[in-house]
Amino acid sequence: MKRIIAPLLVGAALTSGFAADDLAKEVATLKAQMAELQKAQSSLNIDALKKQVSEIKAHDAGDNIKWDVDFRTAYDYVDYKINGGDDVKNGIWTNKLLLGMAAQPADNLVFQGKLGVYKAFGQTNISQTSMFQDFDWYGTQKPGDSSIKLREAYFLYFGDIGDVHYSASFGRRPSVDGFMTNLRADNENPASPVGHNISMEFDGASFKFDVEKITGISGMYFKICLGRGFSNTTGSYSSNGAGGFNPAYVNDAYNPNMDLAGLLVQLYDNGQYKVMANYFKGWNMMGANMGYAQSGYTFDMSGNMTGVAMTPGMLGFIDVGDMTGGSLSLQVNGIGDGINDFLDDSVFFISYAFNKTDPNANVAHYIDSFGQVQNTTGMLGSADSETGHSYYAGLQLPGFMKGQRVGLEYNHGSKYWRSFTYGEDTLAGSKLATRGDAYEIYYILPLVGKNLTAQLSYVYMDYDYTGSDMFFGQTGMPMDTATTPGAVKSASDIRASIRYRY
Amino acid sequence: MKKIIGLLVTAFFVLGLMSTNAMADASKGQKYYLKYMKNDSGMNGAKFATQHTQAEWKALFAGKGEKFIAEYSAKIPGLKAFLEGDKFAKFMPDIRDFCVEYASDSGNVPSC
Numbered sequence: 179m180k181r182i183i184a185p186l187l188v189g190a191a192l193t194s195g196f197a198a199d200d201l202a203k204e205v206a207t208l209k210a211q212m213a214e215l216q217k218a219q220s221s222l223n224i225d226a227l228k229k230q231v232s233e234i235k236a237h238d239a240g241d242n243i244k245w246d247v248d249f250r251t252a253y254d255y256v257d258y259k260i261n262g263g264d265d266v267k268n269g270i271w272t273n274k275l276l277l278g279m280a281a282q283p284a285d286n287l288v289f290q291g292k293l294g295v296y297k298a299f300g301q302t303n304i305s306q307t308s309m310f311q312d313f314d315w316y317g318t319q320k321p322g323d324s325s326i327k328l329r330e331a332y333f334l335y336f337g338d339i340g341d342v343h344y345s346a347s348f349g350r351r352p353s354v355d356g357f358m359t360n361l362r363a364d365n366e367n368p369a370s371p372v373g374h375n376i377s378m379e380f381d382g383a384s385f386k387f388d389v390e391k392i393t394g395i396s397g398m399y400f401k402i403c404l405g406r407g408f409s410n411t412t413g414s415y416s417s418n419g420a421g422g423f424n425p426a427y428v429n430d431a432y433n434p435n436m437d438l439a440g441l442l443v444q445l446y447d448n449g450q451y452k453v454m455a456n457y458f459k460g461w462n463m464m465g466a467n468m469g470y471a472q473s474g475y476t477f478d479m480s481g482n483m484t485g486v487a488m489t490p491g492m493l494g495f496i497d498v499g500d501m502t503g504g505s506l507s508l509q510v511n512g513i514g515d516g517i518n519d520f521l522d523d524s525v526f527f528i529s530y531a532f533n534k535t536d537p538n539a540n541v542a543h544y545i546d547s548f549g550q551v552q553n554t555t556g557m558l559g560s561a562d563s564e565t566g567h568s569y570y571a572g573l574q575l576p577g578f579m580k581g582q583r584v585g586l587e588y589n590h591g592s593k594y595w596r597s598f599t600y601g602e603d604t605l606a607g608s609k610l611a612t613r614g615d616a617y618e619i620y621y622i623l624p625l626v627g628k629n630l631t632a633q634l635s636y637v638y639m640d641y642d643y644t645g646s647d648m649f650f651g652q653t654g655m656p657m658d659t660a661t662t663p664g665a666v667k668s669a670s671d672i673r674a675s676i677r678y679r680y
Numbered sequence: 681m682k683k684i685i686g687l688l689v690t691a692f693f694v695l696g697l698m699s700t701n702a703m704a705d706a707s708k709g710q711k712y713y714l715k716y717m718k719n720d721s722g723m724n725g726a727k728f729a730t731q732h733t734q735a736e737w738k739a740l741f742a743g744k745g746e747k748f749i750a751e752y753s754a755k756i757p758g759l760k761a762f763l764e765g766d767k768f769a770k771f772m773p774d775i776r777d778f779c780v781e782y783a784s785d786s787g788n789v790p791s792c
Contacts, residue, residue, distance in 0.1 A: 244787060280789035290791050334790065352791065366707045367791070396719070449714025511711055516767065523708075623692075634692045674692055 243289075246278040252675035256606045262663045270605065271299040272321040276329065286337055290352070292330035294318025309493065315378040315407065319354060319601040329354070329379060341391035348383045351405065354601040357454055358507060358527050359610070361574050362585055363603070364622050364633060364677070370403070371442065372456045372505050374570045374589075374610060375531040378601035380405040380438070397447025408436035408464055408495070418475055433495045434462045438598075450512050457504040460598075463557065465498035465651015468544045498651040499538045499557045501596070505531035507570075525574040533596045534565045535650075544652045558594055558645065559655020566595030570610065577621060587618040593643050593656045600647065604637055606671035607647050613656055614642035629680050637671045709778025712771045720758030726790060729782035737783055741776040744769065 252274070257267040279291035298304065298321045304311050311320070317327035332349025352370050355363040359373025370384065371377065382405030390398045410433060414426035440458030447453075476484045507529035513521040535557040546552045555561050572587035591597075591613045602608040609616035620635035639646075643656035644665045659665040713725045721728055732740065740748040749768070753760040762768055768775075782788050 244789065280791075282789045288789055288791075290789065336790075397714070447714065449711045449716075449718070512715075621692075632692055 242281050242283065243279045244281065246280075246680065248276040248278065248677070248679045250274045250675050250677040252673055254605045255672040257670045258606070258666050259668045261659055261665045261667050270321070273297055273299070274321070276318065286335060288334040288336075290330060290332055290334070291328075292352075293326050294329040295324055295326050296321045297324045298322070313600075315380065316601045317379055319379070319603050321605070343388040345386045346383075347385075350379065350381045351384070351403075353378060353380060353405075358509060358529060358570070358572065359602070361525060361572065362587060362618065362620055362635070364631065370401070372454055372507055372529070372531075373599075374507060374529045374568065375456070375503055375505050375533070375597045375599070376440075376458075377599040377610070380407050382406055382438075395446060397444055397452070399444045401442040403438075403440040403442055403458075405438045406435060407438060407460075408433060408462075410435045418477070420477065424475055433464060434497050436460070436462045436464055436497075450510065452509045452511065453507070455504065455506045458502065460501045462497040463499055463501050463650035464495040465542050465557070466544070466649050466653045467494045467496040467542045467651075468551070495649070496540055496542045496651065497538065498540060498542060500536040501533055501557070501650065502536070503531065503533035505529055520576055523576045527572050529570040531568045531570070531597070532565060533594070535560070535563055535594070535596075537561055537563065542651050554652045557650050557654070558596060559652055560594070564594040567592045568595045568597065568610070577623065579623075581624045583622040585618070585620045585622070589616045590614070591646070596650065596654060604671055605673075606637065606639065606669040609637050609639050611647035612639045612641060613644075613646045614659075615640045625676075630676070630678050632676045633673070635673045639669045641666060641668060705774050706777040706781040709771070709774035709776065712775055713778060716762050716767065716771075717759060720756050725778065726782055729779045730784040732779070732783060733785040734780050734783040737776065737779040741772065741779070745772050745776070
């Protein structure tokens, strides 16, 4: 037994000796670290830090907006082929600045806004040549002068009702470059609407309900969207033509409010497959009323307002009826599942949209080819209810080098197709409004990551009928471009741009 | 006019050759999160990303993301197979960028 116990005791003694040595070393290390920490702490000037924090707080107090910048310089070359006439072409340099604003004062409250300036280089005669240049529907989407315009401003209030997450929002909507069209615009995230049939600036409200948890369908939500495209109001201090002024901000008794209500549904989104649909109705759509416009009010001998004074030779608008429409769209973000990197990084989409007019009997006026004022009723040049259709498909693929993207798009619109895509940033006119065929190819390359990018694009629109992208009355009448003298048969827009974002 | 267009096109492709390589992509990361992780996590992407600060996400994804894999395999066992598979290894830089971009201290403000 002694032979066994003795070596064990010797071993234990040796082990404890080594353990004691280790412990002593660790204590010494800790002491050194403590000394270093004490030294570092003593060198800290707490008062100076406090002062610095106070200065930062004072500087940031009331600074309740986060800003971001999106700035693009572009060269556009537009070319129009005219039936029976010479080509019309031009090259235009533009600057486009979008200043984004955001704030979140509380977990359930957000503000988002965007100011924009889109201008042609230098002074222009745009204001003298284009009477609809300052139209509210595309204030920051068509180049003009250097005026800053409001593109978006809305708050979002959100919360949960059981398993349903909801948000409510009022303001000027994020309604340009929506689902699918954000790809050609090189915007990571789409704005609110389906870009195929709605892309224009307007004011309104939205109420969104995420029903994914209660339906078990991935990504499912629905959103009620309300918008006003025209407010029926006079301004202040408008002359009544009798040496006085009209009442301020009353109905102009001429063009009623133009409203739109829509339902946007995301039927499915699992990150790869996304299906969206919308359905809307627009009331009191406006048509151009050439020849007569409101110039004031009429009064009786006692000074009571009796009606609207109309003056020939001016241009105004008139309610021509209502319109319904809708769309169904599929986007595939990554083709297949791990077949190869190229397909994983490719995006494909396809979409169908329609519109249906419901004209009223209001009489509008237009000037015929002989310069005579004529009467007309109906929408899109027809007194009957007409239906239009459109198809839209696109591919976005990886480019030659990493991070670069190439896109191909095609869309077709029928004779009575009418979209609300007045805010599409194509100088030659909205390609998605085309009554005919439109093709686009673009190439995007990052220069300094995503902060500085360049884009080259070519859009070609081959029109079957006139009246694409016009208003809803007589000016939207489809006429065969092959047989109508002076009609634009085709239009193209080549754009080279460089864009800074941060 | 053709000369201007020619010059611009040439400049465009020269710029392309000079461009810096793109880094990982937060929007792709969001797509991968939706496709491979959302069902098991039960959270939308924005909520998932706000679980950590940017520095914490960077630490979790350091190296081959071992710490992230360990933490989320334990927290959400349904994710274990994906996190330990080849797809996660391939998509990790994009998922990391997504988490960092929408982290709790990113200052990112939700939009409509």
